[in-house]
Amino acid sequence: MNEFILPLEKMVEAFRRLPGVGRKSAERMAFGILGMSEAETKDFLYAISNGKESIRPCACCGNISETDLCPICADESRDKKTVCVVEDSKAVLTFEKIKEFKGVYHVLGGVINPRNGIGPDDINIASLIDRIQKDGVSEVMIATNATVEGEATAMYISRVIKPTGVKITRLAYGIPVGADLEYADKLTLLRAIEGRREF
Amino acid sequence: MNEFILPLEKMVEAFRRLPGVGRKSAERMAFGILGMSEAETKDFLYAISNGKESIRPCACCGNISETDLCPICADESRDKKTVCVVEDSKAVLTFEKIKEFKGVYHVLGGVINPRNGIGPDDINIASLIDRIQKDGVSEVMIATNATVEGEATAMYISRVIKPTGVKITRLAYGIPVGADLEYADKLTLLRAIEGRREF
Numbered sequence: 001m002n003e004f005i006l007p008l009e010k011m012v013e014a015f016r017r018l019p020g021v022g023r024k025s026a027e028r029m030a031f032g033i034l035g036m037s038e039a040e041t042k043d044f045l046y047a048i049s050n051g052k053e054s055i056r057p058c059a060c061c062g063n064i065s066e067t068d069l070c071p072i073c074a075d076e077s078r079d080k081k082t083v084c085v086v087e088d089s090k091a092v093l094t095f096e097k098i099k100e101f102k103g104v105y106h107v108l109g110g111v112i113n114p115r116n117g118i119g120p121d122d123i124n125i126a127s128l129i130d131r132i133q134k135d136g137v138s139e140v141m142i143a144t145n146a147t148v149e150g151e152a153t154a155m156y157i158s159r160v161i162k163p164t165g166v167k168i169t170r171l172a173y174g175i176p177v178g179a180d181l182e183y184a185d186k187l188t189l190l191r192a193i194e195g196r197r198e199f
Numbered sequence: 200m201n202e203f204i205l206p207l208e209k210m211v212e213a214f215r216r217l218p219g220v221g222r223k224s225a226e227r228m229a230f231g232i233l234g235m236s237e238a239e240t241k242d243f244l245y246a247i248s249n250g251k252e253s254i255r256p257c258a259c260c261g262n263i264s265e266t267d268l269c270p271i272c273a274d275e276s277r278d279k280k281t282v283c284v285v286e287d288s289k290a291v292l293t294f295e296k297i298k299e300f301k302g303v304y305h306v307l308g309g310v311i312n313p314r315n316g317i318g319p320d321d322i323n324i325a326s327l328i329d330r331i332q333k334d335g336v337s338e339v340m341i342a343t344n345a346t347v348e349g350e351a352t353a354m355y356i357s358r359v360i361k362p363t364g365v366k367i368t369r370l371a372y373g374i375p376v377g378a379d380l381e382y383a384d385k386l387t388l389l390r391a392i393e394g395r396r397e398f
Contacts, residue, residue, distance in 0.1 A: 004292070005265050007250040014246035017239070019231040025219060031289055032218040033251055034263060040216070041251050045244055047213035051206040052232055052240050064233060066204050090230055093203070 008034075060131070062107035062124045064089040072096075072104055079103045081138040085128065085157065087111055087145055095143070103141070106131065111149040112156055120156060128157070132164045139167040146173065207233075259330070261306035261323045263288040271295075271303055278302045280337040284327065284356065286310055286344055294342070302340070305330065310348040311355055319355060327356070331363045338366040345372065 004012060008030055015026035033041060057063070058070035065071070072078060072092070082103030086092055092105050108123040131137060142157060144150035158168045173191035175184050184192070203211060207229055214225035232240060256262070257269035264270070271277060271291070281302030285291055291304050307322040330336060341356060343349035357367045372390035374383050383391070 005254070005263065005270075007253045007265060008263060010246045011250035014243045017231075017243060018228040020224060020227050027289070028219050029217040030250065031287070032216075033247055034254060036251075041248070044213045044216060045248055047209045048232055049240070049244055051210035051229065054206045055204070055233060064204065064207065066206060071204075088230070089233075090226070
């Protein structure tokens with residue numbers, strides 16, 4: 001027995017399909033399942049299948065939701081005229097944690113990435129344009145990640161929504177608060193200089 | 200929405216029950232499932248449930264197996280008189296990888312750990328004694344981990360099997376091959392000195 005028996009290998013492969021899980025971690029998880037009781041395994045499987053079945057995209061913003069409209073879109077007190085555009089639902093949670101943003105979101109569900117065959121039509125851009133016009137949105141704050149693809153997607157979106165006349169903003173780049181200048185990479189430093197403000 | 204919606208939180212909690220998975224990783228995995236197609240999710244769940252159902256302990260050694268006897272116990276060419284005692288099936292795989300050990304294994308399924316309420320009767324020690332007597336085992340090589348619990352379990356086992364008259368050995372402790380002495384901890388160095396051999 002130099003290799004894993006087949007059903008174990010299949011379990012390991014399944015876990016490896018999850019983001020950020022390498023071979024060693026997947027093996028540990030598979031043995032973890034084997035070490036569980038039948039009831040514990042059933043609970044584990046139910047939590048996954050039930051989560052997958054009951055969570056769907058919000059009909060308005062694309063955020064994960066149990067209901068037709070997500071709690072944020074359904075909240076009357078949120079400012080529907082200010083829309084923050086993010087890559088995924090995880091980013092929504094990041095924003096919500098600081099409890100400062102009172103507007104609503106628009107979840108793209110990815111970024112434009114020609115190398116992976118993802119074009120503008122594969123992410124929720126058309127529905128953003130619809131919203132801007134239908135809801136009379138006054139500001140679109142683009143908050144895609146500071147990666148090459150995030151940047152390119154932000155540029156593309158700003159170009160296609162410009163004709164609507166909406167105000168378009170982008171999150172500020174710069175030195176992270178509390179960080180030592182010494183550890184800032186060249187590009188971040190460059191952006192921090194470009195974006196400098198008067199005292 | 201300051202927290203995860205319930206079904207998502209349940210998914211995160213499920214993943215956290217797996218060994219070595221923290222909150223952040225569990226969140227990433229849950230979102231990974233949400234990003235999968237229905238078919239991919241089905242495949243994932245099937246691999247886990249099928250693995251759990253079809254893998255059971257070998258009737259002889261306790262190693263994971265698809266069949267009544269694991270491939271090692273069923274292998275006629277293996278030396279049934281030399282039994283290597285390990286904590287779990289992962290350790291069996293570690294030994295098998297070096298392709299040098301020609302004996303068979305005995306998987307304890309844990310170690311004695313009074314703090315967690317695990318006593319000698321909770322791990323496969325009784326079946327080891329049975330095997331020694333029934334199969335006429337000539338050597339028991341104890342290869343529990345070099346932890347406090349692994350050590351205590353090794354000591355306990357050697358004491359209870361001593362009356363059978365079988366030869367009892369323990370893996371050698373010492374400096375790992377290729378390691379710089381500078382980085383050896385005090386205890387390892389002490390054991391290496393105790394176990395020193397003549398050229």
